Amino acid sequence: MQTPPINVAIVGNGMATRVFHAPYIAATPSLHLAAVVARQPDAVIPAGAARRGDIAAVLADPAIAVVVIATPSDTHAALAAQALRAGKHVVAEKPLALSLDEARGLARLAQKQERLLVAFHNxxxxxxxxxxxxxxxxxxxxxxxxxxxxxxxxxxxxxxxxxxxxxxxxxxxxxxxxxxxxxxxxxxxxxxxxxxxxxxxxxxxxxxxxxxxxxxxxxxxxxxxxxxxxxxxxxxxxxxxxxxxxxxxxxxxxxxxxxxxxxxxxxxxxxxxxxxxxxxxxxxxxxxxxxxxxxxxQQHFYAALAQALRGEGPPPNSIDELLAVHxxxxxxxxxxxxxxxxxxxxx
Structure with a gap:
């Protein structure tokens, strides 16, 4: 029996979503871009994805396993923390946080929640x-x-x-x-x-x-x-x-x-x-x-993420590597x- 793809949601609908995240997720058969959070009602959303007006709708959806944070840098840490607390795996645009202490706090939260936390080092x-x-x-x-x-x-x-x-x-x-x-x-x-x-x-x-x-x-x-x-x-x-x-x-x-x-x-x-x-x-x-x-x-980033989510390989970057960069x-x-x-x- 074929394993269904893992559902992913992206928070943010700017250049990073259009140029990097959406195309690379689409190129990964074991992932499915299920939703994009975009505030504008007339926002152009990648084919096959639903528009969500805020992150709360994504976090409340039990079908979403992974949340990608692709918003301005000063929002990354807070949104990543929300997603982790909701039991989601998180991919965050760089920088993950605005300070090393903030990044360490997210790392501890990810370990406590037993969820993956990776930075988009494509x-x-x-x-x-x-x-x-x-x-x-x-x-x-x-x-x-x-x-x-x-x-x-x-x-x-x-x-x-x-x-x-x-x-x-x-x-x-x-x-x-x-x-x-x-x-x-x-x-x-x-x-x-x-x-x-x-x-x-x-x-x-x-x-x-x-x-x-x-x-x-x-x-x-x-x-x-x-x-x-x-x-x-x-x-x-x-x-x-x-x-x-x-x-x-x-x-x-x-x-x-x-x-x-x-x-x-x-x-x-x-x-x-x-x-x-x-x-x-x-x-x-x-x-x-x-x-x-x-x-x-660069699409190999998401291929590695999918393997890690299925327990078939390491994530694209580890917590230690993420903290070393910070x-x-x-x-x-x-x-x-x-x-x-x-x-x-x-x-």
């Missing part, structure tokens, strides 16, 4: 990261001594969006930092120290604007990891620059999946996840080799504010 399945990860694991450049990860854009004008206005959960470090940190920790584990500079540098920024530039250094005994995000980078920077004892890796372009989804492509389409930009390998003699980038597959995020904030190196393990 960038582990980006083609650019997969290419660099595989090359490092294969020893193509020896021991890594310098790892540089950029999430740069050219948006020189401050827009009237909650992410760009000063307030809890706003700013480029809260928005992009979790992706950068999660990828770095997946490769190298927890650093011994974090030093950071975080600022608002665009024209028109001030007390009413959120940070739009971040440069964060993770310190390890035998390497340095530089995480950078900026909004005034015309032409972009290489996505990754990695130096090792036997060579260098350069990945210039971003993974294509977000732009593909915006354009209407979906997982399973012929071109989905195909990255035409190869990984450049430069050896100690200066010789260059082009390594094809693996196919991006510890580094907070260590960087403290470092930028106080001008000192911060050990995230002591927070």
């Amino acid at each position: 960038r582990r399945w980006d083609s650019d990261f997969l290419a660099v990860h595989q090359a490092i694991e294969a020893g193509r450049i020896g021991r890594v001594v310098h790892f540089e990860s950029h999430f740069d854009r050219f948006r020189p004008q401050v827009r009237d969006r909650w992410r760009e206005q000063a307030g809890p959960g706003a700013g480029v470090w809260f928005d992009l930092g979790p992706h950068l940190v999660d990828q770095a920790l997946a490769l190298f584990g927890m650093p011994l120290g974090v030093s950071a500079d975080i600022a608002a540098l665009r024209d028109g920024t001030g007390a009413a604007s959120a940070d739009d530039w971040a440069n964060v250094v993770l310190r390890y005994p035998d390497r340095r990891v530089v995480l950078h995000a900026g909004m005034c980078v015309a032409g972009g920077s290489p996505r990754f620059i990695v130096h090792g004892t036997q060579g260098t890796l350069i990945k210039r372009s971003f993974d294509p999946q977000e732009s593909q989804s915006v354009a209407g492509l979906r997982p399973g389409d012929a071109d989905w996840g195909i990255d035409p930009d190869p990984l450049q390998l430069i050896d100690g003699t200066g010789a260059e080799t082009q390594l094809p980038a693996p196919r991006g597959c 510890a580094v995020i907070e260590a960087a904030q403290i470092s930028a504010r106080e001008g000192r190196v911060v050990d995230p393990s002591l927070l």
Whole structure:
């Protein structure tokens, strides 16, 4: 007898729902998007899902097993706590919470309720990261001594969006930092120290604007990891620059999946996840080799979630991994504010 799909509800009907969550859930046969919480009566809802006007209707529905929180950052923790108390498994957009203590409280609640709590760290399945990860694991450049990860854009004008206005959960470090940190920790584990500079540098920024530039250094005994995000980078920077004892890796372009989804492509389409930009390998003699980038597959996040819900594998990220990301995020904030190196393990 075929096992019925697991019902999922998404809270929020913005870009993250349309571009990431709804298409990836639809691409996972063992999951079913049953409902989307959208306040607007005329909101366009993904096919097959019902519109719900508030989260209470979703939490009261015993058929819903998983709740995805895809709302502004300052609401994630409270909504996740509501869902956990209602006995639902939770997927939360990053950042899960606005502080490490808040994230720890959610982790304790999830363990008490015996429910899964995962953050939507979909960038582990980006083609650019997969290419660099595989090359490092294969020893193509020896021991890594310098790892540089950029999430740069050219948006020189401050827009009237909650992410760009000063307030809890706003700013480029809260928005992009979790992706950068999660990828770095997946490769190298927890650093011994974090030093950071975080600022608002665009024209028109001030007390009413959120940070739009971040440069964060993770310190390890035998390497340095530089995480950078900026909004005034015309032409972009290489996505990754990695130096090792036997060579260098350069990945210039971003993974294509977000732009593909915006354009209407979906997982399973012929071109989905195909990255035409190869990984450049430069050896100690200066010789260059082009390594094809693996196919991006962010939909694997939800495939892993479904397996975990059925007891067939680990979740896409563990509680310990989730808290480690928050510890580094907070260590960087403290470092930028106080001008000192911060050990995230002591927070």
